[in-house]
Amino acid sequence: MAGLFDDAERERVAQALDAQxxxxxxxxxxxxxxxxxxALDHDPPRVWAAPGPWSGGPGGWLPLGPWERHAWAQRIDExxxxxxxxxxxxxxxxxxRVLHTHAIEATYADPAYGGNRGSGGWLRIExxxxxFPPARGTP
Amino acid sequence: MTISDxxxxxxxxxxxxxxxxxxxxxxxxxxxxxxxxxxxxVDLEPPHEPLRxxxxxxLAMTRRHLLGPDPLLEPRTYxxxxxxxxxxxxxxxxxxxxxxxxxGVHADAKLPRFREEDFRLRSERGPIEGASVEDWPLGYDDxxxxxxxxERLFGVAGEAGANPFxxxxxxxxxxxxxxxxxMAVVSSAAAERAGLHxxxxxxxxxxxxYDGRAAxxxxxFCGGYGCPVHAKGDPIASLQRALxxxxxxxxxxxxxxxxxxxASGRRATGVRYxxxxxxxxxxxxxxxxxxAVVLAAGAFETPRLLLRNGxxxxxxxxxxxxxxxxxxxxxxxxxxxxxxxxxxxHLHDDLMIDTPELRAAAREAGLPWLRGGVVExxxxxxxxxxxxxxxxxxxxxxxxxxxxxxxxxxxxxxxxEDLPQATNRVDLDPSVWDAWGLPAGRVTYTPxxxxxxxxxxxAPLHEAVMLDAGAEVAFSATSPPQDDIDxxxxxSPLGVAPASRHVMGTAxxxxxxxTSVVSPEQRLWDVDNLLVCDSSVFVTAAGYNPTLTxxxxxxxxxxxxxxxxx
Numbered sequence: 001m002a003g004l005f006d007d008a009e010r011e012r013v014a015q016a017l018d019a020q021x022x023x024x025x026x027x028x029x030x031x032x033x034x035x036x037x038x039a040l041d042h043d044p045p046r047v048w049a050a051p052g053p054w055s056g057g058p059g060g061w062l063p064l065g066p067w068e069r070h071a072w073a074q075r076i077d078e079x080x081x082x083x084x085x086x087x088x089x090x091x092x093x094x095x096x097r098v099l100h101t102h103a104i105e106a107t108y109a110d111p112a113y114g115g116n117r118g119s120g121g122w123l124r125i126e127x128x129x130x131x132f133p134p135a136r137g138t139p
Numbered sequence: 140m141t142i143s144d145x146x147x148x149x150x151x152x153x154x155x156x157x158x159x160x161x162x163x164x165x166x167x168x169x170x171x172x173x174x175x176x177x178x179x180x181v182d183l184e185p186p187h188e189p190l191r192x193x194x195x196x197x198l199a200m201t202r203r204h205l206l207g208p209d210p211l212l213e214p215r216t217y218x219x220x221x222x223x224x225x226x227x228x229x230x231x232x233x234x235x236x237x238x239x240x241x242x243g244v245h246a247d248a249k250l251p252r253f254r255e256e257d258f259r260l261r262s263e264r265g266p267i268e269g270a271s272v273e274d275w276p277l278g279y280d281d282x283x284x285x286x287x288x289x290e291r292l293f294g295v296a297g298e299a300g301a302n303p304f305x306x307x308x309x310x311x312x313x314x315x316x317x318x319x320x321x322m323a324v325v326s327s328a329a330a331e332r333a334g335l336h337x338x339x340x341x342x343x344x345x346x347x348x349y350d351g352r353a354a355x356x357x358x359x360f361c362g363g364y365g366c367p368v369h370a371k372g373d374p375i376a377s378l379q380r381a382l383x384x385x386x387x388x389x390x391x392x393x394x395x396x397x398x399x400x401x402a403s404g405r406r407a408t409g410v411r412y413x414x415x416x417x418x419x420x421x422x423x424x425x426x427x428x429x430x431a432v433v434l435a436a437g438a439f440e441t442p443r444l445l446l447r448n449g450x451x452x453x454x455x456x457x458x459x460x461x462x463x464x465x466x467x468x469x470x471x472x473x474x475x476x477x478x479x480x481x482x483x484x485h486l487h488d489d490l491m492i493d494t495p496e497l498r499a500a501a502r503e504a505g506l507p508w509l510r511g512g513v514v515e516x517x518x519x520x521x522x523x524x525x526x527x528x529x530x531x532x533x534x535x536x537x538x539x540x541x542x543x544x545x546x547x548x549x550x551x552x553x554x555x556e557d558l559p560q561a562t563n564r565v566d567l568d569p570s571v572w573d574a575w576g577l578p579a580g581r582v583t584y585t586p587x588x589x590x591x592x593x594x595x596x597x598a599p600l601h602e603a604v605m606l607d608a609g610a611e612v613a614f615s616a617t618s619p620p621q622d623d624i625d626x627x628x629x630x631s632p633l634g635v636a637p638a639s640r641h642v643m644g645t646a647x648x649x650x651x652x653x654t655s656v657v658s659p660e661q662r663l664w665d666v667d668n669l670l671v672c673d674s675s676v677f678v679t680a681a682g683y684n685p686t687l688t689x690x691x692x693x694x695x696x697x698x699x700x701x702x703x704x705x
Contacts, residue, residue: 020531048205051194051367062192062205065177065392066418067574071211100531108522109198125539126546127522128478130195131358132367 004034009087016086020096020103023124024115032106032115037080040073047072049112049134059135112136145169145388147700148410148428149435150395150444153241154686155673155693156435157374158289160381160389162697170387171426172378173412175440176207176237178391179365180244181375187382189375193365197521200364206236206245212574213237215439216581217636219619220562225581227624229571232582232636233461235437239391240365242437242640243373243686247362247482248343250295250373250687251513252286254306254491255279257681264493264508270558270587271458275678276650276659277695279306285691285698290341292380293690294349294372297341304336304488317346317355320480322549323516326469327485329608330516333600337487337516341687344481345370352376355481362482362517373686392416394575398432398448398669399425407432407669413575421575431668431700434646435693438675442565442645443580451646451656451663456565458647459582460680461639462512462554463590464618467601469550469610470543477518477549485516490553490597491682497596504592511593512554512682514601519548549610551601554641555594556682558587565645584619584637591621641685646675661696672696 005013013033014025021029039046044063052059064072082095091099106115108122112134116122119129147163149156152174160170179192192205199205207213215232218224235242256263258275266272287310290297297312299305316339327337344355344366355370369375381387392415399409409427434441442456490497490511501509519525525545529538541547563585567578598615605613618638648671649655652664661676663669672693674685681688 021526021535022533023536047203048199049194049196051191055191055194055367057191062179065415067212067415068177068204068207068209070418070574071209074211096531101527103531104523104526105198105202108526109202110194110196112196113198122522124536125522125542126474128359130360131356132193132195132360134194134196134199 004037005030005087012089013083013086016091016099017103017106020100021107024103024107027107027120028115028117029103029106032113033083033102035114036102037076037083040069040076045069045072049110052133052135054132110134110136143171144427144429145171146428146430147433148173148426149433150410151241151435151437151440151673152239152374152378152389153435153437153673154243154374154690156241156433157243157377157381158292158690158693159433159435159672159697160387161292161377162694163701164381164384164386166701168386168430168701170381172387172389173393173395173410173426174239174389174391175394175436176239176391178239178389179205180238180240181378181382183382183389185383187379189369191367193367195358195360195364195367197360197523200245201521201524206238206365208234208237210234214571214573214579216568216571216579218581218583219585220583225569226571228635233439233640233642235439235640235642239389240374240378243371244365245363246373246686248371248373249483249486249515249684250290250293250341250343251486251683252306253279253681253683253688254304257679257683260679267507267558267587267589270560270589272558273649273678276648282691282695283307283309285694286687289687289690289694292377293343293374294345294352294376295341295343296346298339301338302336302488304492312341314346314349317342317344317481317484318357320476320484320518322475322477322518323485326516326549326551326604326608329604330487332607333604335487335489335604337485340484340486340515342481342484343371343373345372350376357480359477359479361480373690393424395436395444396447396577398444398450400666405666407666431670433670433672435672437673438642438645439565439580441671441673441675443567445646446567447577450666450669452665454647454654454656456645457561457563458559458644459563459565459584459642460557460559460644460677461584461637462641462680462682463557463586463594464639465553465555465594465597465615466617467551467598467605467613467615468548469605469608470612471547471549471610474546475518475549480518483515483517487514490514490593500592500596504588506589506592509589509593509596510556510682511597512556513684515552515554517550517552519545519550521545549605549608551605553594553597554682554684555590555597557680558589559644559679560587582636586619641680643674643677643680643685646671647678648676649678660699661692670696670700
């Protein structure tokens with residue numbers, strides 16, 4: 001993840017996400033975004049977290065097919081352009097929808113994806129821990 | 140090009156295709172099942188154990204297209220009528236999963252049977268102007284043994300006799316109903332006070348260990364999710380049985396593009412498909428079938444394939460039906476407990492019954508009769524879906540803490556009968572293509588005024604029940620929306636296209652080739668050994684979840700196919 005945003009850019013991204021969901025960055029929203037934008041730098045890509053240890057499987061991440069990878073590459077390219085504008089402090093009005101979506105996902109998705117640190121987003125809304133969570137590996 | 144042989148090629152591995160594979164392999168036939176999507180369900184190598192790719196993961200399941208299709212690869216388009224131009228939107232339209240197991244993977248497995256009247260709607264209720272209300276070419280009695288068979292094959296938990304309006308049955312359910320969701324007990328009691336007749340939903344989720352699969356533990360991630368412990372039997376049970384015979388092969392990433400015919404053009408000999416494990420130029424593969432080809436790709440993809448191949452005649456794609464959904468939402472002062480359970484545990488059928496009240500409502504609407512649909516007593520969405528409906532900033536935090544639209548929500552969903560109209564259809568979009576250069580499927584759909592009148596009857600009735608159950612507020616909405624489309628496009632969690640995944644009727648069955656696409660045996664009139672075994676063949680939509688009926692029909696069609704060759 002290192003190198004995607006410098007400190008100043010990271011701060012601007014955090015502020016933009018917090019404007020959507022206050023406290024999102026404290027729950028790891030920027031980590032969530034960075035993990036998504038670099039998902040294809042890993043093998044398997046970090047798009048779909050695999051089931052956790054309860055499943056008896058290895059955990060980690062589920063592999064993508066080549067065409068799924070193609071679609072995610074296109075999607076991530078578009079998102080990188082959005083976050084470049086946000087990091088530069090010059091977002092387009094249409095970027096707000098992406099920020100809103102990601103601030104929400106970072107706050108309420110499983111911690112496996114880099115946000116919702118310590119399940120803090122769920123604790124805030126009294127959402128119960130899943131019985132069958134995805135794997136929560138280290139970044 | 141690679142070529143391989145079998146008795147039957149089945150296109151689609153959902154409940155219809157899986158049932159066909161189960162029946163045919165049991166009879167000793169060899170089957171190749173082609174599935175366009177990826178495999179997250181079952182190991183294709185012996186002993187064919189579950190893959191266990193599914194978790195309680197709202198992000199992967201509802202946002203990141205784990206079950207497919209990815210709309211960037213497979214866009215669909217929608218318009219209400221040609222007045223909207225070529226299309227109103229491009230993207231996700233009724234996207235049932237595109238994955239091994241098809242729509243059965245994500246469904247919360249409500250598996251009611253249709254009733255006797257549902258197969259004889261024109262005879263029992265009569266025609267309605269502007270709609271094509273017809274009888275089916277078979278009756279409930281013809282299908283009952285197949286209903287019983289697929290209930291056993293999938294494993295359906297239910298309580299015979301609990302629904303006073305249910306059709307007759309030859310055998311009890313294979314297992315008792317699972318635990319009630321607590322709030323469903325409350326809403327059912329209120330429904331009973333209103334003179335309605337709620338009952339425990341027949342559900343294809345194990346209430347006890349069954350057929351080597353675990354019992355459901357009510358994790359709460361049911362509707363929209365693959366089951367982490369495969370307590371949902373549909374369709375993994377059928378696929379496993381077929382694979383374990385050694386006579387079935389399931390090929391994921393296999394996108395059927397062409398049905399091959401012999402020189403006469405009246406006999407199917409195989410299928411060509413793109414092997415999507417190849418990128419960027421997927422190789423074309425051919426499979427030859429000595430006995431039959433079965434289309435079970437669902438009521439959206441089956442007509443799309445037929446239209447691309449010029450098969451089935453002018454009626455292919457027409458008479459598209461959904462369930463016109465009316466949601467009555469109750470906001471309660473305390474949490475409703477919907478985070479655990481099977482999404483829906485109780486139903487009532489009263490709006491499907493010919494009552495003086497519904498007759499009066501029909502008269503008032505200028506219609507000869509009205510039918511609503513089965514009504515599901517259900518829980519709210521997950522937190523990500525809930526959060527997406529709220530504004531940003533501090534108001535977001537207040538809304539999520541208050542959680543009116545999740546934690547304190549309970550909802551009645553009417554799966555309203557949608558009358559068939561020739562103008563409602565799936566066709567090929569003239570200028571949108573998928574990632575492989577094939578025309579995208581396009582929906583053209585406007586509800587009949589019958590649906591609107593039935594919805595208008597149901598909404599206040601259910602709002603009163605919600606209030607009696609203890610809701611502070613109750614309100615109703617429909618999908619597709621009927622008022623300001625721009626407002627819904629901007630803010631509705633359900634969008635502007637029909638949100639229903641119950642897609643039916645695009646390759647109608649009938650006794651007359653001039654008014655139907657397939658025969659009562661579900662064979663194309665113009666290609667005798669090309670069968671359709673999904674909800675495309677439905678003549679009317681009824682008001683019940685379609686999976687059990689499409690599976691019973693597939694079981695019947697496959698049984699008849701085997702019988703013809705013995």
